[in-house]
Amino acid sequence: MTKRAFIKKFNKKNFLKAFYLFLIITLVAATTKFGVLRANATLMAAGKIALSDSRPSQASTTYTVSFTSATNSVKCFVIMFADSVSNLDVTNGDVNTSPPAGMTTTSAAKVSVSGGTLSDGDWTLYNSVNGVLQYEFATGDAPDGSTVTITTSGITNPSAGTFYAIIATYSGLAANDCSTNVDTTNYIALVTTSGISASVTVDPALSFSIADYDSAVNGGDTPSGDFATSTSLPFGTVAANDFAADSHTLTVSTNADAGYTVYTKYTQALTNSNSDTIADTTGTNASPGAFSGSSSVSAFGYIIDDSDYSQFTSNTWAKFTTSNLAIATANGPVDSDANHIEYKVHISNTQQPGTYTTTIVHTATPTF
Template sequence: MKLIPTIQSKKIVAFFLTITLFFVGAFYKLAILSPVSAGTFTSRSVTITDSRASATSVTYAYGFTTTVTTSIKQIDFKFCTQAGAWGDTCTAPTGLSTSSATRDSDNIAGTGRTDSAPAANSFRTVITTPSTQSTQAVTFSIGGMVNPSTTNTTFYARIITYSDTGTTEIDSGEAAFATLTSTSVAVSATVLENFSFSLAGVNSGGTVNSATTDITTTAATIPFGTLSSGDPNIGAHDVTVTTNAGSGYIVSAKAAADPPLSAGSNNIDYFSGTYASPAAWSSPNGSSQNVNTGFFGYTTEDTAHSGFQSNKWARADTTARAIVTNSGAASAETTRIGWQAEINVLQPAGSYTGTIILVATPTY
C-alpha cells in the first residue's frame, strides 16, 4: 500500500519510493534432458534484463560452452513451458514473442549472419561462412523479446547448434528463466542448481553502515515520508540469498529512471558520490530548484565493496551496479543495504516517486 503523506509547506516534500525486485521461488530444481546422439553444452545460462510478465524489449543473454570444435552453421533457440530435450514436446509460453527480436551480439566463429524467427517462440541465426569453433565460452544476446504473460512461472530456453542448416546436430542444451508479476524485475538463473533471493524491510532505529535508520521500510517500499530541509531520512533493507552456485552470485541495483525521483516536472537528483568513489553524505547545496536541491543515494555493508564502509554513499543511477557480491555458495546469507534522501529549502513541494530495480544473478 502506498502511503504518501500530505505536503505541509512549500519547504517540505513527501515522496514514496517503491522497490521492484526479482524473487525466485526458493530452490527451483530444473531437470535438463540431453539428446543421446550429440553433445550437451556445459555452463549453460540465460540472463534476462527484465522479469516482469509481458515486459517488452527484453534482452535474453545466453552463455554456454561448446563440447567440440565443429564449425557452427546454424543455431536455434526455442522457448517452452516444460523442461526437456530439443526434440521433446514444447508448448509455447503464452504471450512470449520473438517477432520483433534481434540478435544483438554473439561470438560464434565465422562471418556473415542471417537472423529469423521461424515461430513466435523461436529464433534462428545462420552463419554465412562458419569457422572452426573452439570449445570455449560462447555468448549470444537476443534483444527485443516479449516476455511470457504468465506470472510467477519458470520457462525453458532450449538451444541447439548444427553443422549445416538444421540437419546435423552438434550440441544442444537448455537453460531456465522466470517471469514474476508486473512489478517484478530482471531474473537470471543457471540450470540444475538451487537459488533463492529475497528482500526484507528494516525498522526505524536500526543501523546501516554506522548510520541510524529513521524510517521503517517494507519488502517492496522505501516510504521516506515527509522530508524537511537539512534533515536526511535513512532507510534500509536486508538482502538474503541462498545458492549452491560454485562461482557465487551478485546482486545489482539501479534506478529505473533519470532522475531517480520525480513529481511532475520536478525532481530529486542523484547523490554526488559515485560507485567508483563513494563519499560521506553531504547535504544538497543547489541554488536553483531541481538542480542539486535534493539528493538520493544508497550504501551497502558488503565488505566486498569496501569503498562503502565507514558510512559512505553513492548515486543510484540507471546503470546496474553490484552492491552485494559473493564468490561461492551461500546459505541464507544476509547483507544490509541502505537508502538516504535529503532536500534543501529550494526543493519544490510535491509527492515524489521512483523505482529501484534489484537483480540477483548466480554463476555456476
C-alpha cells in the first residue's frame, strides 16, 4: 500500500469514529433534555395529581397525588412543582425548584398516606422548601406495587396558567436530604381555571287557601252540617239551646326563610239588624277554656289544632276579637302546610231573633 493510500484510509476510519461518537453524545443529550432518561431511575406508572379546587390563587386547596411505585425500599416521596419542565430536576435528590408564581406549599399539612401497604403513621411531611412536598420515613418501607395515594391540604394554587409537577422516590435520607433516586413519574402538566360565576334569582312566594274541612278539630264538636265554603260560614237557623259547628283547612305554602304566621279576627261580634249581639265564649287565644254556651248564655268561638299553640288543649275554645290573633305558624319554608280551625255558635233560650252576621278574616303573613 502506498503512503498516500494509507493516509487516506486512516483519515476515513477516524472520521467515522468521530462521527459516531458525536451522534451518541447528541442522542444522550437530547433524550436527557426531554426527560426520556432520568439517570438510572425507573419510570413509575400512572402518576396523577388531583386538585380539590382549581381556581387561581385558591388557598387551602387539597392535592391528592397517586402513583404506582417500584417495590424497592424507599425513604422519601418527593412531589415537586415548577413553572417549567426544565426546572423539574429530581435525579440527584435536589429539592430546590422554581415554583409557579403565587404557589405556596410551605403551609401545607399532611392528610394521609395510603395504599401500597404503607403505614400512614410512618410518614411525615417536610415542607420547608416552597414548591416541594417531601414525605419522609427514616426507616424506609417498600411499596407492594399497588397504587400509593398521598393527600396534602393547605396549599395555595399558582396565580394563573399551566404549571408542572413530577413525583420521585428515594432510598436515602439524611437531615431532610433525599438521595439515590429509585423511580419517577413522567412530567405532569396541571392548570388553574377560573371558576364559573353562576347566579339564579328566586322570587318570594306565598300561597294561602281556605277549604271546607267538615271534621271535628282538636276534640271539638262534630260539625252539625257540611255548609262551610272557602268564603262563607252559613250556620243557618239554630234552635234555642242548640249549637252549630263546622271547620276549615288553612293551607300555606311559602319559601320565606323564617316561615309564616296565620292570624284570625272578626270585624264585629255576631250582630243582627237591631244591633243585638251573640256573646263570645269566655276563653281567649292566650288562655282557651271550655265553651261557655248554654241554655241561658249564647256563645261564639273557635278552636285550632296547630301544635305550636299548646294552650289549645282538647275541646278548649277562644273568642274572636277585632285584633289579629295568631292561630298557625311555621319557622321555615313550607309546602302545603295544613292546619285546621273549627267554629261553633250556641244559641240560648233567650237570644233575640234575627240574622246575625260578621266577617271572619284569616291573614297569612310570611317572614322573609
